[in-house]
Amino acid sequence: xxxxxxxxxxxxxxxxxxxxxxxxxxxxxxxxxxxxxxxxxxxxxxxxxxxxxxxxxxxxxxxxxxxxxxxxxxxxxxxxxxxxxxxxxxxxxxxxxxxxxxxxxxxxxxxxxxxxxxxxxxxxxxxxxxxxxxxx
Amino acid sequence: xxxxxxxxxxxxxxxxxxxxxxxxxxxxxxxxxxxxxxxxxxxxxxxxxxxxxxxxxxxxxxxxxxxxxxxxxxxxxxxxxxxxxxxxxxxxxxxxxxx
Numbered sequence: 001x002x003x004x005x006x007x008x009x010x011x012x013x014x015x016x017x018x019x020x021x022x023x024x025x026x027x028x029x030x031x032x033x034x035x036x037x038x039x040x041x042x043x044x045x046x047x048x049x050x051x052x053x054x055x056x057x058x059x060x061x062x063x064x065x066x067x068x069x070x071x072x073x074x075x076x077x078x079x080x081x082x083x084x085x086x087x088x089x090x091x092x093x094x095x096x097x098x099x100x101x102x103x104x105x106x107x108x109x110x111x112x113x114x115x116x117x118x119x120x121x122x123x124x125x126x127x128x129x130x131x132x133x134x135x136x
Numbered sequence: 137x138x139x140x141x142x143x144x145x146x147x148x149x150x151x152x153x154x155x156x157x158x159x160x161x162x163x164x165x166x167x168x169x170x171x172x173x174x175x176x177x178x179x180x181x182x183x184x185x186x187x188x189x190x191x192x193x194x195x196x197x198x199x200x201x202x203x204x205x206x207x208x209x210x211x212x213x214x215x216x217x218x219x220x221x222x223x224x225x226x227x228x229x230x231x232x233x234x235x
Contacts, residue, residue, distance in 0.1 A: 038231035047154055051145060059146040060186060060204060060218035061161035067230040073162035075154075076204060076220050077145075091201040093227060096155035110229070 007085040011035070011130035019123050019130045020107050024082045025053055032107040035121065035130060038067075039112035042090045046098035047075065049108045055079030057094050064093060083115070084134060090115065144213050164189035165219025181224040189217050 011021035019035040031053060033043070041064075050057050057077045064072050077092035091114075098108070122131040149157060168187045169176065172194070176185070179196065184203035187194040188211055195210055197203035200220055207218050 036230075038228065040225075040228045044229065047148070047151070051148060055145075057145040057148075058204060058218070059161070059214045059216070060207070060220050061158045061165060062220040062227060063162050063165075064227040064229050072229070073155075073158040075146075075158050076200070078201065078204060089201065091199075091204070093229075096158060097151035 007134045009084060009132040011132075013123070013125055013128040013130065014105065017125075018107065021111065021130060021132070023109070023111075025055075026080050026082060026087055027054060029053055031109060032105070033109040033111045034107040035116070035123070035132075036110040037113055037116070037121075039110045040114060041093045041112040042115040043079075043081070043109055043111060044093040044095065045109040046095045048098050050077050050079070050092055050094050053079070055092055057092075062093060084119065084132070146214050161189055161217045161219060164217070165221065168192050168194075168219065169221060176223065179223050183223045184220070185223070186218040186220050189219050 009021055011019060014020050020032050021035060022030050023033050024030045031049070047057055055077050056079060057075055060076045062074055062076050064074055066072050074096070075094040077094045078089065079092055080087050080089050116132065118135060120133045120135055122133070165187055168189060172187070172192065179185070182198070183196050184198065184200040185194050185196045186203045186207040195203055195206040197206050200222055204220065
């Protein structure tokens with residue numbers, strides 16, 4: 001693959017109208033994540049999913065503000081993903097419980113603006129495509 | 137290749153106990169944030185810190201990830217409970233307090 005192709009992430013708008021991307025760990029385990037510009041961290045997922053993907057869950061708590069001014073107490077974690085053509089060490093926000101009614105095709109993580117920065121994000125709802133590119 | 141650190145995780149708990157642990161540690165963190173407020177107010181906006189909620193000692197770094205690494209270097213991996221905070225930059229999910 002050309003270097004330009006490697007420094008790009010491509011996803012889609014799923015059948016529920018959500019912009020999703022498939023991310024991958026260095027061990028080759030992939031998972032679906034939702035591009036969420038209302039989340040300003042890097043990656044958010046549940047404790048169970050973080051562990052299943054081989055990420056580290058820390059004994060460090062963090063507070064997050066949810067819509068409606070609800071304050072949620074969560075954990076932090078760390079992990080490595082393949083991102084924009086290279087391996088990237090990232091910070092995780094880890095929730096205590098995965099949603100009870102999850103479908104097999106639901107995303108298990110949120111990608112936040114801190115991971116998207118400083119890239120360009122193209123979401124085409126007509127063509128149902130999502131692209132994240134490095135700025136030239 | 138960078139090393140993954142899954143086996144450095146804090147012991148896994150049932151979801152309710154996991155939530156209770158986060159609540160407890162975050163409440164202790166809030167206590168220390170208030171108690172340390174006079175000195176934390178002098179830190180530049182964006183400074184990330186992790187407070188050891190057992191004794192109130194803390195480390196600072198430019199990013200949350202670096203602060204967590206520094207915390208491990210100072211206290212060891214998962215030997216105590218920490219509270220992660222970034223000056224002037226709360227974490228928002230779903231847009232935070234928009235509606």
